[in-house]
Amino acid sequence: MAQIYRAANFVRELEPEDIRVLVGIELGHRRFSHVPIEQISFYCRYPRPETQFRLDKLHKLGLLQRSSQLGYIGYQLIFESYDILALNALGEKEVIKAVGSPIGKGKESDVYFGQSPDGNEIALKIHRIGRTSFRKVRKLRNYIKNRKHISWLYVSRLSAESEFAALQRIEPLKLDTPKPFAQNRHIVAMGLIDGxxxxxxxxxxxxxxxxxxxxxxxxxxxxxxxxxxxxxxxxxxxxxxxxxxxxxxxxxxxxxxxxxxxxxxxxxxxxxxxxxxxxxxxxxxxxxxxxxxxxxx
Ligand SMILES: Nc1ncnc2c1ncn2[C@@H]1O[C@H](COP(=O)(O)OP(=O)(O)OP(=O)(O)O)[C@@H](O)[C@H]1O
Ligand SMILES: [Mg+2]
The missing domain is CATH 1.10.510.10 (Transferase(Phosphotransferase) domain 1)
Structure with missing residues (x-):
């Protein structure tokens, strides 16, 4: 099953506590490439045993990377867990109800049909910079240049933010560019174009x-x-x-x-x-x- 459908299923199946732990890791990524458990526990405000229990569960489901290379055990989000967080947020904001079939798969993005809660079809563009190439990240090189650890999740989010800002800014020109509905993390929800x-x-x-x-x-x-x-x-x-x-x-x-x-x-x-x-x-x-x-x- 494609990653995005697995992620959409996880949005339904995971418990709110699991999602909160994922958000805790995401917050920890501001400072750590591999987030130590104490930090995760701090950010999600769960006691350590509860945090560990959730981390073990998420790791077993294949939604986290665990590493001890840096001298401590640290956790990292992967694209699939990032998909879960973005889809979950877009669902809560009532932007999307379901993810449909693929429209286009590129090197730096996957585009899918989506369904809004009122039943309209929209387009969901999932930015995935760094998966295979470096073509589109010229704009983001300043960010990358200064870091030893490149967070491709963060770079993908910057790319989605940049696209969403563009769609908002050109909308008043009425040139029928895709309507910007919402953006969360690396996903942009936009108007579907029949073309x-x-x-x-x-x-x-x-x-x-x-x-x-x-x-x-x-x-x-x-x-x-x-x-x-x-x-x-x-x-x-x-x-x-x-x-x-x-x-x-x-x-x-x-x-x-x-x-x-x-x-x-x-x-x-x-x-x-x-x-x-x-x-x-x-x-x-x-x-x-x-x-x-x-x-x-
Ligand atoms: N709003 C939309 N409505 C309908 N189809 C869309 C929409 N946005 C994107 N697509 C389809 O998905 C394809 C890929 O989208 P886009 O060009 O925005 O991403 P990309 O990152 O350039 O992908 P690639 O790496 O293939 O160039 C488009 O060529 C188009 O066919
Ligand atoms: Mg393109």
Missing amino acids: QELSTIPQLENPREILDEILMQTERFFLEAGMIHCDLCEFNILINPDNEIRIIDWPQWEESTHPNAFSYLKRDLVNIQTFFTKNYNTTFEIDEVLRSCKLID
């Missing part, structure tokens, strides 16, 4: 219009929201059944005032230009867009 990745569409009927729309939206993100997508490409543009575009996948975004704004925006535009030239023999002037965005004279 297909531009990269998988065999032949667009109206490539010129689609290209112009992508450029118009890119300019508006920059000029009206002060944002650069920074991972704009055919994989992150969905085309809906009415042949309209929806730009997704925002964790990498940067401010338009960033010192590297010019090269970030240019790189996004080059990706788009390369795709449209190769597949549709359709092109545009990158400098014109850079000029509209006042990055060149």
